[in-house]
């Protein structure tokens with residue numbers, strides 16, 4: 101752990117009294133939040149296309165560029181903003197330097213010593229006519245005799261990190277990281293959100309682990325837990341705490357337990373009940389007689405769940421879980437992932453990845469894994485951030501650094 105981490109006692113001391121009670125004296129240490137990758141980030145890292153590049157003496161570079169601008173439609177010129185339009189010969193990737201240098205005596209001269217030539221990106225090869233480009237460039241001073249035009253493979257999508265831009269610069273063409281991400285949530289949004297929750301994630305994770313262990317030891321469910329938190333500036337409030345209860349009132353034979361009693365569904369349902377309670381209070385309506393449905397097991401079954409359940413919702417406006425944070429011991433199943441999305445949750449953090457059944461992460465799980473047989477999941481759905489689902493959620497995997505004991509479950513379990 102870095103030295104800058106606040107000691108466990110400080111982290112606990114700053115929590116409100118109910119949270120201190122729920123921690124039951126457990127040690128709390130900061131872990132590490134790792135933002136999940138989106139399906140697009142995982143799959144389209146290297147969509148490669150070809151561009152044409154030329155070169156000109158530095159003094160003629162501006163003339164060549166404005167000529168190309170006139171020659172090509174605006175969208176072609178702007179289409180590859182992540183590639184450096186102009187690059188010095190010494191900035192090209194090593195393999196291109198070697199390739200171009202070996203072409204002719206002039207090429208060798210251009211790449212030796214202090215060069216007064218510059219390479220220029222013309223545009224996507226498929227959208228250009230070579231003959232037309234050559235004809236135009238021949239009018240530029242220094243290019244009359246010999247127009248250099250070569251095809252180079254490049255990634256067509258902008259890099260989403262500084263590191264990736266550096267890699268592309270090395271392998272393809274000098275690239276720029278423009279601090280945006282066409283394949284997922286904006287990096288600035290992710291880092292702001294990470295900073296916001298990093299300080300106390302361990303607290304909510306500990307609460308989720310506590311109920312998971314307790315409900316499991318009582319035979320109610322698998323060792324899985326969920327904690328929902330409301331945050332406003334520095335102030336945080338636990339809104340729901342729920343363990344998995346799939347085996348409560350169920351015979352443990354021949355089936356997978358009650359799917360409606362997964363920890364996530366129970367927690368979301370508890371939030372819904374609080375909203376109904378707040379609305380009844382506001383409209384002075386008599387309490388709805390049936391707020392709880394046995395199939396959902398959404399009334400508290402543990403003392404800790406009850407302590408949270410009895411607190412009022414700190415901000416009972418807006419849609420279901422809009423703006424709330426969800427902390428989970430395990431990556432949720434596809435059903436729960438969709439429920440999280442539909443409830444309009446804003447952030448979700450899980451500790452244990454469920455490579456075969458989880459619905460949030462996007463990595464390919466390897467279809468030949470023996471445990472995939474019969475496990476209806478493991479498809480790398482990356483449900484937390486998909487354009488077609490019309491809701492984006494920021495999601496992280498959390499590494500505790502070993503201070504909370506892992507909660508082992510069957511790999512084929514749908515959390």
Ligand SMILES: [Zn+2]
Nearest residue numbers: 362433436515
């Ligand atoms: Zn589930």
